[in-house]
Amino acid sequence: MSFLLVEWSEDDFKTYSVVSIDQLEDGILRANPGKLVGTVVAIKWKRNSIHRGLVLQIGKHKNLSLEADKLAVKAADEASIIKEKDKSKFDNSSGIKMQKSKNRANEITEIASQIPSSQSVDMSLNAEFADPPLDNETVPKEKYDRLKGRHDRLKEKYRELKKLVENSHEVELYEGSGVTLPAAELASIKIMSNKPTTLARNLFRRLFSPEELASHSLNGKICNANQLAPPLPKIDTAKSDAVIKFVLKEEGFDNSPNADINEANKSFLKNKKAVKREIKKSLSDFLRECKKRKD
Secondary structure (H helix, E strand, O other), X not given: OOEXXXXXXXXXXXXXXXXXHHHEOOHHHHHOHHHOOOOEEEEEOHHHOEEEEEEEEEEOHHHHHHHHHHHHHHHHHHHHHXXXXXXXXXXXXXXXXXXXXXXXXXXXXXXXXXXXXXXOOOOOOOHHHOOOOOOOOOOOHHHHHHHHHHHHHHHHHHHHHHHHHHOOOEEEOXXXXXXXXXXXXHHHHHHHOOOHHHHHHHHHHHHOOHHHHHOOEOOOOOOHHHOOOOOOXXXXXXXXXXXXXXXXXXXXXXXXXXXXXXXXXXXXXXXXHHHHHHHHHHHHHHHHHHHHHHO
């Protein structure tokens, strides 16, 4: 199966994802993806939402994931430089008292208009802008705070990705499993996954080939929905167990509760069992979906 490296057109900042060709909304494009590079396409995303993105490359998931990490680091680096320039502009004006006149309001609006909307900048208010008049000619304080929060999150993601790209070594998915992935690729998969079942499925896509996914089941047992069909062989236990344990760890269910049996421990075990059951059901459904697509 081929994958697409996509730059999202609707984001304020440059962000990138690796998506399956199956996520293209247009079935005609799915059948002939070779000419998609350089075009903006509609992509089915989480919860049946549709987003538009620019196709940069077509290829294998592993290669595109590494390229997406590099582009994310570059974009965050550019945003950081712009942030420093804009901060310097604000600092240079620290000795000027804010006037309530229309002329002063126009100056503030002019400064704000110079900030590129497609980049992340530090929009924190300096002392001289402590309580600006929030009329139609000034930038609302809520917008400053919102953009500052987004910048801080992007900067944190940038530092993590930069460190991982520079030291893209293999990491064990779960201690003692022997199942490894490049650190940068694992970080990318985690960022792309908004819930535990999605994370588990994305890890399966990375660890198993399309042929393996379409010809195996999670437990190697007869399917309750189709008991007449012969059971498919069980998928690699070491890899599947590593995925499930890793996702449980990410959800905070790695460490066992204290030996004392109390209500807190009972609740912990109950929630862990429920999450594990949900992950396994999602993976079983995913393998059946892969088989149907192949058939």
